[in-house]
Amino acid sequence: MAPVTRSSLKNIENDFGVNKCTVLKKKTPEKKKNKKLIKKIDEDFDAEEIDNDKDDNFDHKDYEIESSSENDEDKMCDSDNDFNVESDEDDEKSNKRIKTKSQTRKKRINQTKNNEKKTPVKMKKNFPINKKLDDDRSNVFMNHDDDNDEDNDDWEEVEDLDIYKNDNDFNLENYNPDIPDKIQISLGDSNERQKKNKSKHWKWVRQCIRVDMNHKRKQNQIHAHQTHLLLSMYRLQYLNSIIQNDLVKALILSSTLFQQLESKSKTNNVEKMLEWFRQHFNISIKKGKKSSENILDEIIKAFESNKITCPLILHLIMVSFLRQIGRKIRLCYLLCPVPIKAMNLLTAKSKFEKNRSEPILGGGMPKISESQCYWLEIFENNKWKSVDFFNEIYDDSFSITNKRKRSITFVSYVFAIDNDGFFADVTQRYCPFWYSRNRVKNRVDEEWLQVTMQPFQRSKTASEIKADQNEFDKMLENVELPRYRTNYKDHPLFALERDLLQYQALYPPNPPPLGFINDEPIYSRDCVQLLKSRERWLRDARTVKLNEMPYKIIKSRLKRKRKSSSMMMDFNGGGCEYIREELELFGHWQTEPYIPPVAKNGIVPRNAYGNVDLYQKCMLPKGTVLLESKPFLVRLATKMNIDCAPAVIGFAFKKHPNRISFGPVIGGYVVCKQYEHKLLDAYEQFRQEQEAKDQAAKEKLIYGNWRRLIRCVIIRHNLKIKYGS
Incomplete structure (x- = not known):
């Protein structure tokens, strides 16, 4: 095989008449028609060639070169390196066939344009061909065109760019670039990167x-x-x-x-x-x-x-x-x-320094x-x-x-x-x-x-x-009224509307001003009222009256809301999102004292979460009692078919090994009065039995350890007697 150079590629290109290469570009309707016409002309030409060739000793290599000439023509334009140059005889045969084929293609295109007809060229039906040749031809030519027909519609033939005009501009044999002896690639100090990562992480x-x-x-x-x-x-x-x-x-x-x-x-x-x-x-x-x-x-x-x-x-x-x-x-x-x-x-x-003494x-x-x-x-x-x-x-x-x-x-x-x-x-x-x-x-x-x-x-x-x-x-x-506007903030007697906090409002609405400072009214601090949501008023043992409209509506704090399964596919958003909902606020004049519910049929009334709101002592449901939080009390009550509900006395942050969560604080369990003594007696009996079991397990462990120790001493003594010191 001869070495492939830029000059040899140029000669092959001139001989084969290949001056075009394929690039990705949308074709116009007229160019698509020319592409289909060229394909049909190639099929007609190959059929006529096979019909005229009646030699019994048909050379299969020649046929492969002929059928794949068009593909070789495209490959030579796409790549500058991958070419297989065979013997001179094969080159001559392929050149003759390609020249004949290209000339026939040009004549047929000109004839079709003049007549403006779209009649396809039909292949001859009666021509001598063996079964093996038919299979090879279908595998090499027909199947290849059918598979890539849709892909070729999106390609357009354009002229090649002459980057190297002279043959001696580029030569692989004489190519000798200047490569330095040492190449240094700096990726940064690993210690600095580790420090940065640690600082971001911590x-x-x-x-x-x-x-x-x-x-x-x-x-x-x-x-x-x-x-x-x-x-x-x-x-x-x-x-x-x-x-x-x-x-x-x-x-x-x-x-x-x-x-x-x-x-x-x-x-x-x-x-x-x-x-x-x-x-x-x-x-x-x-x-x-x-x-x-x-x-x-x-x-x-x-x-x-x-x-x-x-x-x-x-x-x-x-x-x-x-x-x-x-x-x-x-x-x-x-x-x-x-x-x-x-x-x-x-x-x-x-x-943060260790062993640093600071005042408490x-x-x-x-x-x-x-x-x-x-x-x-x-x-x-x-x-x-x-x-x-x-x-x-x-x-x-x-x-x-x-x-x-x-x-x-x-x-x-x-x-x-x-x-x-x-x-x-x-x-x-x-x-x-x-x-x-x-x-x-x-x-x-x-x-x-x-x-x-x-x-x-x-x-x-x-x-x-x-x-x-x-x-x-x-x-x-x-x-006297303060002279400066900044003195009104947090003043015990006077207030400005601009200094009110998010959960504050003036009541009654439009109160009479005590004076003005820069055309801004000054109100009494007694008119500033604290507003709370329904949940906050419930913690003070008060409920909002029926048909009461909120005195003020604000945007709540950011709340974490889990996304649905369809929204989970959004990798940018993750598995949750943070939203701000509207929060309704009410004043003290819009509330009334909380009336605890009544327990009926041995069932403790609960809230929507299955708990009992017990932020104040007066909120205990009627007909129930509060029991201290004890281990296994709920399990024992469930076993005895006694309704037992946890009492929520507040909310607080809870520390976990890897996170901090905010949740309810359980301050005991609420049961009906008729089951109080029954449950406490059963729990006392259960506690005694559990203590007896724990004592038995502890004694068993102690005796087992002593037994193991005595056996080890006996074995050691026997080994000394048998083998000496």
């Missing part, structure tokens, strides 16, 4: 950990703040118990100052009483002086020596003297608790001396008057706190305790920034504080409480 993990840790730290900070308030209240109760001690009362009654005050108790001049107190006791208080742990002993020493050196002892003795002469006196205590806002929260730039609570306590934490309140003429004996301030509440500006920036809590041990929150009287947004940031939730102090407070009808309320109402009337 980025969301760090984010989840950071959010969880910040949530825990905020909760810990709030709990520490609440605990500090409770301890401060206990401290105030402890000081009040010392004042009410019998020994302290006896010391006061036996002093000459008490007799002097009792004789002149009708006077209402408190300043004169304070002057008599200074004359009786030698007051020499040192700055930074703190009381000892045993406060009662210090009070006794002060009466013995008539000398007071501690500010706390001074206030306690004054309160005790004034109470003994029948005055209503409060001991006020300025609280400086742990800040409610956590300052040690993690950010996106925070690093964020933010330090404000440092204030003991002399600045206590003062008095005297009830006169249905009004509480402030008295700071140490700083000589009388009936000026704001001046008392202004003296403490250096130690504390914002007065968060001021608690007072009266003669009978009742508490009162009088912060509003001493805080100049009470009606500002800072109050919300520095104080605990008002609902929690009211519930906590309610058992230790007087009734609202008491004269002492009414005096406080009247004074607070007058202070409220003198409050």
Whole structure:
């Protein structure tokens, strides 16, 4: 075989008359007609050739060359490398046949175009051909055209591009490209790629950990703040118990100052009483002086020596003297608790390091001396008057706190305790920034504080409480509107419609404005109402009234919805999608108390999910009882044909090894009252039997282990006897 070069291919192309190659392109109707006509002409030509060839010794190779000439013609144009060049004799035969065939094709095409006829060329029926030749011809020529007829309709013959005009432009023998000695392929540092993949993989993990840790730290900070308030209240109760001690009362009654005050108790001049107190006791208080742990002993020493050196002892003795002469006196205590806002929260730039010691609570306590934490309140003429004996301030509440500006920036809590041990929150009287947004940031939730102090407070009808309320109402009337628009956000008294949250609305609709700022109406904070959905109101043991229209409709949070089987084929969307549905919100005025259903025929009423909604104690269905959650209780109830439904008391996040889910919290099981004792007795019997089985299995395991150990010792002893040491 001769080597195939670009020049040899060019010669073959010129000899065969192949100047066209096939490319993928849509054909026009006229070109399709020419293609069909060429095919029929080839069939007629081959039939005539076979008819004229009457040689008995028919060369099958020549026929293969003839029948496949058209295919070879197309292949030579498509590929520049795959050619099989045989002997010169075969080339001459094929050239003669192809020239004759091409000439005949051109004549027939011209004749058909002139006559404009579409009559097909028929093959001759009577020609000598053997069966073997017929089979070969059908396999080589006819079947090939039938299979590719549809494909060839989409192909068009176009002229070949002369990329290499000269024969010597490209030669495979002389082709010698410049290949470098070393080829370097850089795919990047594997360590860097691994670091990037790890950082992407662990980025969301760090984010989840950071959010969880910040949530825990905020909760810990709030709990520490609440605990500090409770301890401060206990401290105030402890000081009040010392004042009410019998020994302290006896010391006061036996002093000459008490007799002097009792004789002149009708006077209402408190300043004169304070002057008599200074004359009786030698007051020499040192700055930074703190009381000892045993406060009662210090009070006794002060009466013995008539000398007071501690500010706390001074206030306690004054309160005790004034109470003994029948005055209503409060001991006020300025609280400086742990800040409610956590300052040690993690950010996106925070690093997670092992064995790193961090403070449990964020933010330090404000440092204030003991002399600045206590003062008095005297009830006169249905009004509480402030008295700071140490700083000589009388009936000026704001001046008392202004003296403490250096130690504390914002007065968060001021608690007072009266003669009978009742508490009162009088912060509003001493805080100049009470009606500002800072109050919300520095104080605990008002609902929690009211519930906590309610058992230790007087009734609202008491004269002492009414005096406080009247004074607070007058202070409220003198409050001015803020000058800047940003101060209205989270303001305890005023609100703008633009600052309302998603679950807030103004009710009644179109309330009267209190003023305007830049042509924008200012509304009272009392008109801002909290809206909830039906499910949220149900958790508060309230239901929406019938035929109530939603007061507001918003877009809910993203919810995960699984796709159907037809939608699962969408690989871009995955197996689920996130949608936002419309959420209907209702106000408190649109709801009514929840009425629990009644159990009938031993069946516990359930919700749509097969559970019992028990967010509040009043939601327990009538005729049922709540049992504690115990193992195998539901299985035992099912075995005894007793209806037992789980009670849902709330929802919470649940941690799993690989994920975090949000689901209901089961707080027990609900059964009918008539089956309560029956189920509990059966469960107690089942528990005893289960404990007996567990004990038997445990003993069996213990004896089995001892038996195995003894056998091993015996075998070891026998081996030593038989084989020695």
